Amino acid sequence: MRFVDRAVRDSFVAASLTLFALCALAAPQARAAAAYPDRPVRIVLPFAAGGVADITARIVAEKLGSKFGQRFFIENQPGAGGIAAARTVISSRPDGYTLALLSNGTAVSVSLFEKLQFDPTKDFQPISSLGFFDFILATSANSEFKTLGDFVTAAKAKPGALNVGTINIGSTQNLSAELFKTAAGVDFAIVPFRGTPEVEVALLQGNVALMIDSFASIKGNLADNKFRALASSGAVRSESTPDIATVRESGVTGYDVVSWNALFAPAGTPLEIVGTINAALQDILTDADVKKQLLELGIEAKASTPEEISARLKSDIDKWHEVIEKAGIPKQ
Template sequence: MGKGLTQFTRRCALLALSAALMLALAPVNSAQAAWPEKPIKLVLPFGPGGVADVSSRIMADKLSQKFNQRVVIENMPGPGGIAAARAVAGAAPDGYTMLLITNGTAISVPSFKSLPFDPVKDFEMVSMVGTFDLVFVVKGDSEYKTLGDFLKAVKAQPGKLNIGTISVGGTQHLGGELFKSVGNLDVQIVPYKTSPEIVVALLRNDVQLMVDFPPAVQGQVADKKLRILAVSSPKESPLFPGIPTVDAAGVKGYEVISWNGVGMPKDTPKEIVATMNKAMHEVLALPEVKEQFARVGVVAHPSTPQELMGRLTSDIKKWDDVIVKAGIPRK
């Protein structure tokens, strides 16, 4: 009788312990299941109006509708994206603060002697957002009908031709430096402060080729004042059918893909990361989103967290090599 009572008592104790554990875990699970319960902030390392800002707002609007919670864009521009990255890296890992991670983030690592954050270690990667090319442009009546024509002219006139870019140490400038390096070209890379200044220089023949993002030249290309000779991606862009890649046009091995993605603070719960990844895949697959992205030269490209991390790490190495070869001093 005593033995049976002891077994019964132990069984009751185990059941009580199991119930207590379930109750203890329930608030955590229900909280994660209910995410998001308040607005989500997406911090951008750029000011308003650029390609990244416009495409992020398009995506944020659709995510807001999907979650029935606002996804708010916060612009936090600054050198190297440092302010934005530091703000998000130090935020609570609860899924309510996100960072727009870009190829510019990768460029910052070799561009600075030190950074107050580590983009590889301080963030959970969520998904890519989109990709966009650099375009290689000449004036509408240029004698260079193809990029191959320009390459021949460079060989015939070493040191005489100029390529205009903006933002020393930025994607456009480094894309020009990589073009010079991979093609073994004796040309001058001439940086300007703004894209309109390069357009003026191109029309005046101060520079003979321009390297920039598509929105910078869309209007002039439509008016036939400028012509696109090539795109920087490894395969033909769906946004520029019939325009060859730089690789196909004669500079073998040249490839530059600009990209944006989303990250969350390190140790954000995997369930939240997975929920946002799934939502981004669904939103970026919408025809209207793809169409709106295309207007600013972006191809929607959701991904796994692993693909985003792979792009980030490979671009850090790639741009480190370019910066060293170009002799650009670290800040």
């Protein structure tokens, strides 16, 4: 009996010590979450300053700073595949003070890069989406194509004769063109350029018959009536371009391309902190002023649950993997 009593007592002592240790570890985390944020927070972007993602992040960061009374600042770390920015974030302490902006481009990078050096589905904790945006399929104002249907008809009549301009190979715009080729059942040459300005010049000079890019990138030429928008890429018309028919409405079934930006944290970030940021974004992204600012860029502001944006990331990884494989785009 004494042996049994001693064994029970020892087991009880061991369990009590384990519970005490767990509580001791949890207590500082709980206090940290309750006080969050008590110092500046950086948001690392895999893009250069001045682009759509950068402007979106800065608008949101300013609002987060006002809401929490702490500075949220942007750190731009552009680079192929978003690798540099991702490594910076996932090597940081998972305490909510270093966040990442991931995008549809992150989903593309998984299949596009041989050595991505990170797994966005495992190395990051999702927080919320920030916004969603379509791409515009546009031609020059003096083009013979008045509708996207006109372009498809011409492409079917002369396979391989027409050129479509996009930015670099593997970009979402470039893959959108590859998907359009498959969905419409047509053959045309996709011509990649270093940046949007070069694509715009090519379109104006007649070197490409069609270009695909974001509304924000080409809205100046659209407003000046130098370009004609033939269609938008989403499944339904965007709030930013309600007068532009979708590719689906134009007769190409099954086509749906919507890009997005979202906030993620390093894996292991306390769920209390994730919830705090998510709740703030739910408020910020329904603010009329924020929605107006983003809509002018062609972006529909929208917060999500962590689970929703995680599911979107995984779904887009699968979607663009199939497009990349079908197009035969080599890994970089």
